[in-house]
Amino acid sequence: MLAWKDRPEEIANLLNPAFCGEILRRAIQSYCKQKQARFPFILLYLVLPVVLTRNIRTCMPQGNERPKMHPWIEKNAQVKIGFASKVDNYCEITNEAVLFLSKHNLIEIDDAGTVNLIRFNQTTLLNTDNIEHPDNIFKAARRTGLWFSEASAVSSIFAMWGITL
Numbered sequence: 001m002l003a004w005k006d007r008p009e010e011i012a013n014l015l016n017p018a019f020c021g022e023i024l025r026r027a028i029q030s031y032c033k034q035k036q037a038r039f040p041f042i043l044l045y046l047v048l049p050v051v052l053t054r055n056i057r058t059c060m061p062q063g064n065e066r067p068k069m070h071p072w073i074e075k076n077a078q079v080k081i082g083f084a085s086k087v088d089n090y091c092e093i094t095n096e097a098v099l100f101l102s103k104h105n106l107i108e109i110d111d112a113g114t115v116n117l118i119r120f121n122q123t124t125l126l127n128t129d130n131i132e133h134p135d136n137i138f139k140a141a142r143r144t145g146l147w148f149s150e151a152s153a154v155s156s157i158f159a160m161w162g163i164t165l
Helices: 009-014 017-035 041-052 069-075 083-103 134-150 154-160
Strands: 107-109 114-117
Touching (some): 017 041, 017 083, 041 083, 041 114, 041 134, 041 154, 083 107
Antiparallel strands (some): 107 114
16 A cells, blocks of 8 residues: 555545545445344455445436345446456555544454444544545445345355455
């Protein structure tokens, strides 16, 4: 990972740990609320590539439309093209966001490999002034959490996105 001073300003703004942590937090919250279970840690690595990839986010269902993830992916199969490499590219960014959330006591990760939200105060930790359309990004994060909560198994989610474990 490049030092902050060496990152282009646009990249530093969009991929900063607080903002990416908020994306993860919203996906976790949506998942946990819907499924009444803790969020599987390994799924954190899919959230940012789904939400921050513009061509995936912009074709996600809008408004009250609530298709299931698998039929949506089948209808929009182009979203799987190069997705595995996007996941690889976002690994370090996801790690930074998870460390940020952990350091600020916003999440806890247990020995079973699940994540639980502890608390979050958006006004003191997050500034979205330099980020284009943060509300669309946050909506996509919540949608992603809901989709993940509807799947029968973590391995199924990875398979739907064309990634083998």
